[in-house]
Amino acid sequence: MPLSTFDPERYHELLAAKSGRVQGLLAPFGGPAAEIVASPSSGFRMRAEFRLWHDGDDLDYVMFRRGEPATPVPIKHFPIACEHIQQLMPRLLASLRDDSELRRKLFQVEFLSTLAGDTLVTLVYHRRLEEAWRARATALATDLGIALVGRSRKQKEVIGRDFVTERLHIGDRDYHYRQYEQAFTQPNAKVNVRMIEWACRAAAPLGGDLLELYCGNGNFTLPLARHFGQVIATELAKTSIRAAQWNLEANNVDNVQMIRLAAEEVTQAINGERVFRRLAGLPKPLAEYRLNTVFVDPPRAGLDPATTSMVRRFPTILYVSCNPETLAANLSELSQTHRVAALSLFDQFPYTDHMECGVLLQRFD
Incomplete structure (x- = not known):
């Protein structure tokens, strides 16, 4: 998001315009009026990433305007980041400026934080990290009260831990989520809570x-599980699977079977086209589950044609989309068998054209 578009005084005006565009795109598929879920107008991002610009011994966070990759724009204040990241940024930069070992060939800094205040910083280098770096990085992490990871080509050095633990209050209980650095997490935690609450009300x-596809670290899986007898949750990324398994155990959720499969492989298994050893660990054969509902939260490309065809067999589809254009393309197929029973728009990305959408689809009687 270009910081030049940050305008809290016009936030609701900008949201209304963006919501109108998305509703117009989805209008051909019918359904009730959309619920619009706003974001905080500032301090909403739990992740941030900056290049580091060196000028002698001086150092700055920088970003680059689109089309101008050689012109750095110093970032002195980053108001869309959460309070924990905003407070940490100047302290970290001052410490890096004063430490030649930590500063040398450092080219990128990544922040990951939580509503609970747990924060991790990743420092990315164009050199190998030796013991001198580890000693200085350990002192820095202790001083700032953070976890820290150092990365260079084919090297990862962990100071303390390489994850944060988020705490989200959903319904009448708290859920704890382990989130690993450089793995996908929802960037706007407060809007994420509203998305999960919407999914739970629908479920x-x-x-x-x-059946859940693209489950990630179990962001939706954990709260949704209380509304179903059994859940089969699938994900391909190993790091997300590892986080999801920890999250299930930490939150005492015992009715979820986590399977490492891509959406295309799930489709093949449902269609009986392939037998996967990874499904052999299920308590019972796949065909014996009462899979009346499918939950999908695909990447920006949306559902591929085979998966779209497969999910049309389910009486109920819960679809969370980060790309209204590919959602509309999928709905052109899904609306042949299902009606839009509910639609919500979630402003995960204020001051951009991006909008997260939640759609409840019910098969025609």
Whole structure:
């Protein structure tokens, strides 16, 4: 997001315009009026990434305007970041400026924080990290009260831990989520809570069992699980699977089977086209689950044609999309068998054209 677009005084005006565009795009598929979920107008991002610009012994966070990759723009204040990151940025930069070992050939800094205040910093280098770096990095992490990771080509050095633990209050309980550095997490935690609450409200009356594709670290899986008998949750990324397994155990969720499969492989298994050893660990054969509902949160490319065809078999589809254009393309197919029963728009990315959408689809009787 270009900082030049940051304008809190016009936030609701900008949101209304963006929501109108998305509703117009999705209008051909019918359904009730969309619920619009706003974001805080500042301090909403739990992740941030900057290049480091060296000028002698001086150092600055910088970003680059689109089309101007050789012109750094110093970042003195980053108001869209959460309070923990905003407070940490100047302290970290001052410490790096004063430490030649930590500063040498450092070219990128990544921040990951949580509503609970747990924060991790990743320092990325164009050199190998030796013991002298580890000693200085350990002192820095202790001084700032953070976890820290150093990265260079084919090297990862962990000071303390390489994850943070988020705490989200959903419904009547808190859920704890382990989030690893450089793995996908929802960037706007407060809007994420509203998205999960929406999904749980939609799921509450459904019953049966749930199939979830693209489950990530279990962001939706954990709260949704209480509304279904059994859940089969699938994900391909190993780091996300590792986080999800920890999250399930830490939150005492015992009715979820986590399977490492891509969406295309799940489609093949549902269609009976392939037998996967990874499904052999299920308590019972896949065909014996009462899979009446499918939950999908695909990448920006949306659902591929085979997966779109597969999910049309389910009486209920819960679809969370980060790309209204590919959502519209998928709905052109899904609307042939299902009606839009509910639509919500979530402003995960204020001051941009991006909008997160939640759609509840029910198969025609």
